[in-house]
Amino acid sequence: MPDVTPAKPTTKPQRPQFSSGPTVKRPGWSAAPLAKACLGRSHRSKQGKAKLAEALDLSRAILGLPQDYRIGIVPGSDTGAVEMALWSLLGARGVDVLAWEAFGKGWVGDIAQQLKLTDLRKLEAPYGRLPDLGAVDFSRDVVFAWNGTTSGVRVPNGDWIPESHDGLVICDATSAVFAMELPWTKLDVVTWSWQKVLGGEGAHGLIVLSPRAVARLESYQPAWPLPKIFQLTSKGKLNEGIFRGETINTPSLLVVEDAIDALRWAQAIGGRPALIARTEANAAIIARWVEASPWAGFLAETPATRSPTSICLKITDPGFLARDAAGQAAFAKALADRLEAEGAAFDIGAYRDAPPGLRIWGGATVESSDIEALLPWLDWAFAETRRA
Numbered sequence: 221m222p223d224v225t226p227a228k229p230t231t232k233p234q235r236p237q238f239s240s241g242p243t244v245k246r247p248g249w250s251a252a253p254l255a256k257a258c259l260g261r262s263h264r265s266k267q268g269k270a271k272l273a274e275a276l277d278l279s280r281a282i283l284g285l286p287q288d289y290r291i292g293i294v295p296g297s298d299t300g301a302v303e304m305a306l307w308s309l310l311g312a313r314g315v316d317v318l319a320w321e322a323f324g325k326g327w328v329g330d331i332a333q334q335l336k337l338t339d340l341r342k343l344e345a346p347y348g349r350l351p352d353l354g355a356v357d358f359s360r361d362v363v364f365a366w367n368g369t370t371s372g373v374r375v376p377n378g379d380w381i382p383e384s385h386d387g388l389v390i391c392d393a394t395s396a397v398f399a400m401e402l403p404w405t406k407l408d409v410v411t412w413s414w415q416k417v418l419g420g421e422g423a424h425g426l427i428v429l430s431p432r433a434v435a436r437l438e439s440y441q442p443a444w445p446l447p448k449i450f451q452l453t454s455k456g457k458l459n460e461g462i463f464r465g466e467t468i469n470t471p472s473l474l475v476v477e478d479a480i481d482a483l484r485w486a487q488a489i490g491g492r493p494a495l496i497a498r499t500e501a502n503a504a505i506i507a508r509w510v511e512a513s514p515w516a517g518f519l520a521e522t523p524a525t526r527s528p529t530s531i532c533l534k535i536t537d538p539g540f541l542a543r544d545a546a547g548q549a550a551f552a553k554a555l556a557d558r559l560e561a562e563g564a565a566f567d568i569g570a571y572r573d574a575p576p577g578l579r580i581w582g583g584a585t586v587e588s589s590d591i592e593a594l595l596p597w598l599d600w601a602f603a604e605t606r607r608a
């Protein structure tokens with residue numbers, strides 16, 4: 221790259237929030253709709269339950285869930301939902317866990333060290349790659365993240381998952397759902413939170429269960445004790461109330477109202493196809509810029525595996541690559557800090573365990589015009605950081 225600093229851009233993104241969660245609120249968001257929240261009332265009141273059920277019904281409709289799949293709101297955000305699934309369902313047979321970035325690695329660790337399952341196969345890959353999807357054994361339970369938020373590597377599609385499988389397929393889809401098509405009938409458990417593609421607030425997890433997952437819950441009792449907040453069954457039967465909005469413990473009805481607002485926005489702009497189209501348009505703008513960039517590249521090695529939501533970029537500039545690991549990390553941090561100080565981009569440093577670089581959220585609540593406005597700032601900030 222020529223050693224010239226481009227002119228400082230004059231236009232900033234209107235909303236410089238490009239964090240990968242909590243993500244930017246929906247376009248046009250204000251606190252006004254929250255005035256309709258069912259506050260100061262019991263979540264078990266008729267009104268409280270109606271709000272919870274509305275959030276579930278809207279989600280079901282927008283995602284096109286199969287009729288016989290359950291959807292519920294659970295404690296502990298996406299982590300709570302995944303852990304609930306792992307603790308409630310695993311142990312009945314062997315398990316294959318796919319890990320190619322921080323979250324998948326976390327699930328492997330919990331399954332090995334907390335649940336202490338020994339019939340465990342880890343299918344791992346370094347940042348930027350996927351493990352061999354063809355090696356997954358679906359006679360076993362399978363755990364994976366659809367989109368690796370910290371590496372920007374996603375599974376390309378669901379073709380590698382057989383429609384009929386003996387084990388359960390447990391999918392952490394928190395940074396994928398609403399932005400990518402999921403093959404629901406191939407998945408037995410799917411989890412997410414509201415503060416990703418919908419731009420909602422943190423707190424709660426969403427869990428979807430297939431009839432086969434329900435059958436496992438009703439026929440299998442894990443060898444370990446289950447804390448109350450993981451309990452999906454009562455006396456060996458599914459607690460159906462959870463899937464009508466009767467949450468295990470107290471939810472935030474303010475957060476629920478905000479999620480309803482986001483879901484209504486999603487519906488109003490055209491539902492799932494529109495959310496996906498907005499996300500893909502953002503990713504395409506960045507891809508065009510990366511193609512021409514002398515200093516940035518995708519961390520994801522294969523185009524079909526590039527995430528359109530958590531877009532992870534590595535720095536390919538030879539001067540950067542000549543630095544040692546600490547020098548690279550310091551440079552990438554200085555770059556992100558500079559963008560933040562200018563008010564051009566907040567929270568776009570790579571995840572703490574990922575290779576140093578940038579991570580830009582491109583999910584549906586992000587406006588393409590803001591991505592366009594961000595790109596000249598990246599070039600400017602890179603050149604300034606290199607000069608410093």
Ligand SMILES: Cc1ncc(COP(=O)(O)O)c(C=O)c1O
Pocket residue numbers: 240241296297298299300323365367368369370392394395413
């Ligand atoms: C793939 C994946 N799994 C789990 C989590 C944890 O989610 P939460 O903070 O909602 O528990 C994240 C958060 O970014 C994630 O990206």
